[in-house]
Amino acid sequence: MLFVWCIAALAGAAVANVGGGVIIDPDGDGLPGVAGGVPSDLTIDPAPGVSAxxxxxxxxxxxxxxxxxxxxxxxxxxxxxxxxxxxxxxxxxxxxxxxxxxxxxxxxxxxxxxxxxxxxxxxxxxxxxxxxxxxxxxxxxxxxxxxxxxxxxxxxxxxxxxxxxxxxxxxxxxxxxxxxxxxxxxxxxxxxxxxxxxxxxxxxxxxxxxxxxxxxxxxxxxxxxxxxxxxxxxxxxxxxxxxxxxxxxxxxxxxxxxxxxxxxxxLEAGGPVCRYTIKKSRAKRGCETCPPKGSSYRTEGQCEDVKDCNKKLKTTIACPDGNGICKLKGKAESCS
Missing domain, CATH: 2.120.10.30 (TolB, C-terminal domain)
Known part of the structure; x- marks a missing residue:
């Protein structure tokens, strides 16, 4: 069983010729050789569910x-x-x-x-x-x-x-x-x-x-x-x-x-964040799928009430589908 696993691991390993030698990264950590717990790291008794x-x-x-x-x-x-x-x-x-x-x-x-x-x-x-x-x-x-x-x-x-x-x-x-x-x-x-x-x-x-x-x-x-x-x-x-x-x-x-x-x-169940209604959305540098005007934009800013949020949003984001950027302006709509 061990022999079979080793062959499978090497078959999927990253390999390169460096300095005339072959470098193998079988455990995918960016370092030659096996450094992690492979093939199994179930060394601790499982405990079901996420608590705190x-x-x-x-x-x-x-x-x-x-x-x-x-x-x-x-x-x-x-x-x-x-x-x-x-x-x-x-x-x-x-x-x-x-x-x-x-x-x-x-x-x-x-x-x-x-x-x-x-x-x-x-x-x-x-x-x-x-x-x-x-x-x-x-x-x-x-x-x-x-x-x-x-x-x-x-x-x-x-x-x-x-x-x-x-x-x-x-x-x-x-x-x-x-x-x-x-x-x-x-x-x-x-x-x-x-x-x-x-x-x-x-x-x-x-x-x-x-x-x-x-x-x-x-x-x-x-x-x-x-x-x-x-x-x-x-x-x-x-x-x-x-x-x-x-x-x-x-x-x-x-x-x-x-x-x-x-x-x-x-995990993203930690509390409400500021959300904005998009008022202006401009696609730049070849982007074709920016959030449309009138849509809701979720930020990472945590809040307890919409009064905790900036009244206006002005930001540049990566294009949701492909290269380019989106320039957005919006108005605070909720803390949720």
Missing amino acids: EDMAGGAWAGTAYAFDSSTGVGRVLGPSGTQTLNASAPTGDGEIYMAGRGGTLWIIDPSTGLARAAAGITLADVRGLALSPSGKVFAVNEIAFGQPDELHAIDPQSGNSVRIGSMGLPGVQGLAFCGDTLYAYDIGPGNGIGQGLVTVDVNNAQTTDVDPNQNSSPQIGIQTISCGPDGKLYGGRSEMYRIDTVTADEELVGSGGYSDVRGWDF
Whole structure:
């Protein structure tokens, strides 16, 4: 059985010729060799359901977890029913998208941990997923180990994807929006030392290092990032770190109850947010599907009453379907 699994793992591994030798990344973490819990990391007794945890996600081997972002502690929900999970994003309605190898976009039920297929996708090695405020799903796809990753936009209903461009980085292992800004985390070309936190231009995939003097740490090995309600990113793999989006500083939150996590995200049942009625919507740079005038636009700004929201909205968002941007103006309609 072990021999059969090894052959299957190598058959799906990322391979590249580097310096005359063959580099194999069988566990999809951007580093040569197997470092995570493969083929199974079900080493902790499963516990059903999410209680007070505010995050959910999954590991490379397919285990689904719930997490508490205030302590960094997690616990097993159970097997998801699939493997090679390597990226996640919120769905926008309280569940989690996940993808990796195998050509499927999955949805994880945070109450059971079970995965169900959302759509077949043409991206063979997804290393990052992100949901924009406008509802557009972005993905990082690895072409080959050690080569620059690419940014794509995915339609989660059909699975169709549009290539935006090369990110110029060979080790992107996480993707997340905080507000209208897209962030990624780069761990480098196989040694765990990359640029760390970068911003990503959603129109051309170009990246900008948040702090050129601060690189990623191979000891930490961040594999996923997600934006919290405090406006900071939460990244990790077998430990949880709080990452400042301005300074790129990383602060340990905690650990325990999980291992080799490749995707986690905040569940979106945490409270009402400001919503605006679109009054003006202008498509730019080739976008054809901007939110129409009169439609409702959901922001990330939390509120208790509509009086907590800015009266007017003025923002630029990524095009929901393809390249380009949308310039929006709106009026506060509700806190819900």
